[in-house]
Structures are given as C-alpha cells and as structure tokens.
Amino acid sequence: MDSTSSPSPGSSGSPAFPITHPALSDYLIAHATPAADEVLRDLAEETHRTLPRHTSMQITHDEGAFLALLARLVGARRAVEVGTFTGYSSLCVARALPPDGHLLACDVSEEWTAIARRYWERAGVADRIELRLAPAAETLRALPREETIDFAFIDADKEGYPVYYEELVVRLRPGGVIVLDNVLREGRVVDPSATGSGDRAIREVNATIAADPRVESVILPLRDGVTVVRKR
Numbered sequence: 001m002d003s004t005s006s007p008s009p010g011s012s013g014s015p016a017f018p019i020t021h022p023a024l025s026d027y028l029i030a031h032a033t034p035a036a037d038e039v040l041r042d043l044a045e046e047t048h049r050t051l052p053r054h055t056s057m058q059i060t061h062d063e064g065a066f067l068a069l070l071a072r073l074v075g076a077r078r079a080v081e082v083g084t085f086t087g088y089s090s091l092c093v094a095r096a097l098p099p100d101g102h103l104l105a106c107d108v109s110e111e112w113t114a115i116a117r118r119y120w121e122r123a124g125v126a127d128r129i130e131l132r133l134a135p136a137a138e139t140l141r142a143l144p145r146e147e148t149i150d151f152a153f154i155d156a157d158k159e160g161y162p163v164y165y166e167e168l169v170v171r172l173r174p175g176g177v178i179v180l181d182n183v184l185r186e187g188r189v190v191d192p193s194a195t196g197s198g199d200r201a202i203r204e205v206n207a208t209i210a211a212d213p214r215v216e217s218v219i220l221p222l223r224d225g226v227t228v229v230r231k232r
Contacts, residue, residue, distance in 0.1 A: 063181075077101045079152065
C-alpha cells in the first residue's frame with residue numbers, strides 16, 4: 001500500500017522522509033514497463049474516486065511493474081498476496097504468472113475486493129486468482145507446510161507482518177521471493193519517538209529478516225520502502 005511521496009506528519013509529529021520526490025513520481029511511472037494499460041488506469045481512477053480516504057493503500061504503477069518483473073524473474077507459478085484492497089497488485093502479479101498459475105489473495109474486505117473481482121474478470125486473469133476473505137494469519141496457517149510458494153507479496157496491516165513473514169517463509173521454495181511493502185513507515189523506522197504498534201511491528205520484521213539465516217534480503221527505497229527477500 002503506497003505512501004504519498006510528499007512530506008507529511010508522522011504519527012510522532014515529526015516530518016516524514018520524502019522517499020520519492022514529487023517531481024520524479026510521474027517520471028518513474030512513465031518509464032516503468034509495461035506501461036499502465038486501460039484496465040489498470042481505470043482501476044486506479046475508480047479507487048481514487050470511490051475510496052478517497054484510502055487511496056494511499058493502492059500501490060503505484062512502478063511498484064506494480066516491479067512486482068510483475070520479480071514474479072517473472074523467479075518463474076513464479078504459485079503466488080500469495082497478503083492484502084488485496086481493490087486488486088491493483090494482484091492484477092499485476094497474476095498477469096506475470098503462466099496461464100495455469102495460481103495466486104492466493106488474502107483479504108478481509110468484501111467491499112474492497114468486489115472492485116478487484118470486476119477488474120480481474122476484465123483483465124482475463126480471474127481464473128488464476130483465488131480470493132479468501134478471512135484473517136490472513138488463519139489462511140496462511142491452513143496451508144500445507146511444504147516449500148511450494150514461488151512468490152509472495154505482503155501489503156496489509158503492519159501489526160501482522162511478523163506473523164505473515166514467518167508463515168510464508170517456511171512455505172517458500174528455495175530461490176523463491178517475498179516482497180514486503182511499507183517497511184520504512186515514511187521514515188518512522190529511524191524515529192525513536194515513533195512507538196505505534198505498526199511502527200514496532202515493522203522494526204521487528206525488518207530486524208528478523210536481516211538476521212534470518214534462511215534468506216538473503218535487501219531494503220529498497222521504492223515509494224515507502226520495499227524489502228525483497230530470497231530464500232537460500
């Protein structure tokens with residue numbers, strides 16, 4: 001779920017770090033391939049129009065292109081998404097899967113994912129996506145504890161990130177990739193006065209991943225920060 005790039009007050013009252021300067025945002029989006037097509041543009045427009053208070057939860061096109069590129073690079077056939085919202089990221093990932101690929105999308109909102117379902121159908125990828133409306137921790141724990149997941153994207157409630165990461169990494173195949181969004185928390189990860197539950201959880205998962213011998217990882221300053229994790 002993307003954070004706007006212009007400085008804004010954080011939960012502690014300190015200014016947020018402008019990870020992407022506003023003057024560069026359109027340039028980054030315009031130079032991501034593939035370019036956003038009519039389906040993605042309409043989905044973004046409908047989300048902004050109908051859910052104006054939640055638009056920061058939608059990733060931007062450059063991040064969607066990044067997810068699709070990573071999924072293709074690892075040859076993903078089986079993918080998992082934690083946090084679907086209106087379906088932009090799931091649409092990008094599903095398009096990167098082969099025709100017989102499978103994306104398990106985890107969310108709790110019937111209202112928001114109803115929008116996603118319409119655009120999955122319109123894009124012709126609905127048959128690749130299985131939506132489960134339930135707490136994501138329950139959905140993930142119910143999966144077989146086998147290393148069969150090729151690619152995963154975590155972009156949901158920040159308090160759940162430590163659990164989501166652990167449940168996914170044990171099921172990730174060697175060479176598989178997990179991407180976590182919003183891992184910089186608009187700079188609050190380095191602000192000791194930012195003590196909200198979400199900030200604490202993100203610091204926890206960042207530290208866990210950095211020390212995890214099962215994986216190699218890097219945090220990239222893409223939008224509000226993404227961590228790319230590859231299982232050894």
